[in-house]
Amino acid sequence: MIDESTSSYIAGHPILVAVDNVIFGFDAEEEKLKVLLFRRKIEPFAGQWSLVGSFVRPNESAVVAASRILTEFTGLDSLYLEQLHCYTNVDRDPADRVISIAYYSLIQLQKYRKELVEKHHAGWFEINDIPDLVIDHNQMVSDALIRLQNNSRRKPVGFNLLPPKFTLPQLFKLYQEIYQQQIDDRNFRKKILATGLLDKLETKDKTTSKKGAFHYRFNKTKYKELETDGCDILFH
């Protein structure tokens, strides 16, 4: 892998290893895809908006670190946590040589614990209205969205963002937010129902219309199947 001289050369200049987590949530009321940000507590850039992150501890892998901070900030275990990219530019952090392994996760926005978010001075921001973030975190958010879009085509990831019971109009709005584009609603229904992913329930959600929209839940068996085998949920 390396020669010894390189190894000892490295020893005096440790590289610090951090993780940052792009935590996505879908606000069903506002029909907006959101990202959790907080005001960074340490220098450099203390007080500026930042993704949630942490150094990787000696006894944990990066995914464990990403999972740990997710729980710290939201009280939730991740339904969906995927490594995005490792950012390694030499000057990305002016204070130390720090590389950051970025993850992205999908959570149910209605379940997170508000007091934890408040305690950390964190807040949810619309994907289209992200403020200036520290270092390369804006890049991380934008890379995460692209990844989420690509994954949504091949796997039914979007369901991780919705409550167990949801309506087709909600799911439709979610896909429009993920893809950042208008979708034909008749074709959407046809395509999504054709996957066999959805079980229609008897009940209706009447909070957004007088007629009410039927509840659906996703079929876990079919869901796991498509997660493995892949599908093609893509709209023009």
Add this chain to the structure above:
Amino acid sequence: MIDESTSSYIAGHPILVAVDNVIFGFDAEEEKLKVLLFRRKIEPFAGQWSLVGSFVRPNESAVVAASRILTEFTGLDSLYLEQLHCYTNVDRDPADRVISIAYYSLIQLQKYRKELVEKHHAGWFEINDIPDLVIDHNQMVSDALIRLQNNSRRKPVGFNLLPPKFTLPQLFKLYQEIYQQQIDDRNFRKKILATGLLDKLETKDKTTSKKGAFHYRFNKTKYKELETDGCDILFH
């Protein structure tokens, strides 16, 4: 990002940062996709087969490190170098806490400098006949192939593996190797020519048949366009 106590906690337990590079080449004579491996020089696992890699130096980013070792081992600059995944299991290296950022690159096998490969006790192995590698390097190779397959569908990456002039039968064999499946050759020609990527030349390659196969080269303008906009080169 973190609190100070975590920072100082980390300081005494540095995590070492390495890169490993899955270098792909296409052997046009044997019609095989190959990966460059070498016998690891340092403990642990000295003498065992390994991907080519190095620690990341204090003044270089990971991509620069990956590029550096590519040049060290092949004498080539990378046409195509992409970050794959960062492997961070705590016990992956029994000696130290080392994480590895894996890259994969595509090179023209006929151009690499043999003496460098020999000097490093390296060799080319068929993608279907990879020996047991150190640590998680078999996983890296298999992840790299999956990534190469996915990228090949959306972008014309395969051309990075071929010389400037190549024949359709060669390109066809290359895609079969990448996808690890049989492809209908008439449909392949139709689809690949329909992209407008290929310029047919006057000359023929007669090394593999009496009739000879026409040379093609790829159209750089169209190539860059499809690299950006994406395409859909996928076969049943």
Add this chain to the structure above:
DNA sequence: TCAAAAGTGTTGGGATTACACCCATGG
């Protein structure tokens, strides 16, 4: 009764698959 959201089908065009034979040439 009306406003506001939910729900529903068809058709035409383009793309994809499956499939088998002739061509050119050097030995």
Add this chain to the structure above:
DNA sequence: CCATGGGTGTAATCCCAACACTTTTGA
């Protein structure tokens, strides 16, 4: 002249995109 690999076309099918009106019901 023949063995070897190179090259070609069509028909049937499937999938996708485009598109507009009816239903329900609470206020």
